[in-house]
Amino acid sequence: MILVTGATGRLGTQVVRVLRSIGLDVRCLVRKGSEYFWLNDTGAAYFFGDLRDPASVGRAMDGVRHVIAAHGVRVERTGNDHRAVNADGSTALFAAAQARGVEHLVYISCAAVESDDDVPALSSKRVAEAALAASGLSYTVLRPGLFVQNFADLARRVEANGNVFLPGTPSMLVSPIHTRDLALMALASLELPALKKATLRVGGPESMAIEDAFSRMCRVNGLPEAHWPLPPIGLRALATVARPLGRRWSNHARALAAHYSHPSAVDGASMGATFGIPLTPYDEAARTAFTERHQSEDPTAREEKVVHRQFTATIYEPGVIKWEDLPAGPPPRRD
Numbered sequence: 001m002i003l004v005t006g007a008t009g010r011l012g013t014q015v016v017r018v019l020r021s022i023g024l025d026v027r028c029l030v031r032k033g034s035e036y037f038w039l040n041d042t043g044a045a046y047f048f049g050d051l052r053d054p055a056s057v058g059r060a061m062d063g064v065r066h067v068i069a070a071h072g073v074r075v076e077r078t079g080n081d082h083r084a085v086n087a088d089g090s091t092a093l094f095a096a097a098q099a100r101g102v103e104h105l106v107y108i109s110c111a112a113v114e115s116d117d118d119v120p121a122l123s124s125k126r127v128a129e130a131a132l133a134a135s136g137l138s139y140t141v142l143r144p145g146l147f148v149q150n151f152a153d154l155a156r157r158v159e160a161n162g163n164v165f166l167p168g169t170p171s172m173l174v175s176p177i178h179t180r181d182l183a184l185m186a187l188a189s190l191e192l193p194a195l196k197k198a199t200l201r202v203g204g205p206e207s208m209a210i211e212d213a214f215s216r217m218c219r220v221n222g223l224p225e226a227h228w229p230l231p232p233i234g235l236r237a238l239a240t241v242a243r244p245l246g247r248r249w250s251n252h253a254r255a256l257a258a259h260y261s262h263p264s265a266v267d268g269a270s271m272g273a274t275f276g277i278p279l280t281p282y283d284e285a286a287r288t289a290f291t292e293r294h295q296s297e298d299p300t301a302r303e304e305k306v307v308h309r310q311f312t313a314t315i316y317e318p319g320v321i322k323w324e325d326l327p328a329g330p331p332p333r334r335d
């Protein structure tokens, strides 16, 4: 059994799909009220818990051999902030995995932790990485730079509004990676002996300037390359202006500044060789990332029901239980 945290996220969804596509048993740690419905078709089990609740994390670990930790916080919410989830939650997850004899754990960090930036999104990940190294677990830390999907999001804004703010240093070298390739790297990390107790920066097959990654994304999808630059200094100024609106927006702007100003290029050829997988060329990944809408946007995804019980492994059993006997879904999360 492989436990996937952050299963409903952009990366976690791909991890679940990759693992299920080769028939592996997957348990998704999802929060009660998460948008987990779009994983129904994968046949993965759901376990309702929360990284901020160590008891639930411990119980989620029952019978688990491997863990892929793909959780994260994009924009902080009350009580669900970088420290509570990335630092404390990850530390609790590693302790539970160690206590339950998990054989290997893959943790998704990010390339920008290598910088000196002291922002919560990064300091919390540094805490998690240190806790993992000290845990005694067999582990692999993958530090990706920007996802191809980040550039697809920018292109969607161009499609909708005709223009977009392009964050970061335009000339900064990055190696955008498709989340499916990253999911395959996580899977390979469970087995490859060379990746035990290893921490490595990972990325896609091609390095390019941020501005080129954006331009190519627009070009292959038939969009104008229209953008206004939003350099890190502008993002930091936004963070200061946003402070009265609450910590979350200010921290979000600071995290963006850090992610989009840290050089995260990798040697693409060595990536493929290390993990033994062919990586998706950027233009192809850009086309896929732009056209693949997230399953959450599929209006039929919610119609299938699942059996769920708080803090017990929960299996979707089509044909076993009558639809009308299924309990109603959990209430929506409010945070």
Ligand SMILES: NC(=O)c1ccc[n+]([C@@H]2O[C@H](COP(=O)([O-])OP(=O)(O)OC[C@H]3O[C@@H](n4cnc5c(N)ncnc54)[C@H](OP(=O)(O)O)[C@@H]3O)[C@@H](O)[C@H]2O)c1
Pocket: 005, 006, 007, 008, 009, 010, 011, 012, 029, 030, 031, 033, 034, 035, 049, 050, 051, 052, 070, 071, 072, 073, 074, 080, 085, 089, 108, 109, 110, 111, 143, 144, 145, 146, 147, 150
């Ligand atoms: N996006 C990038 O370009 C990029 C680049 C480098 C590294 N990364 C790292 O890659 C990882 C995945 O990124 P992503 O873009 O896929 O993130 P994402 O889409 O924001 O997903 C975050 C996941 O974490 C879960 N989560 C949040 N708080 C939780 C809690 N208290 N308990 C349990 N689960 C919780 C979310 O569940 P809910 O559905 O309940 O909210 C969601 O499934 C993150 O660690 C991120 O820092 C991202």
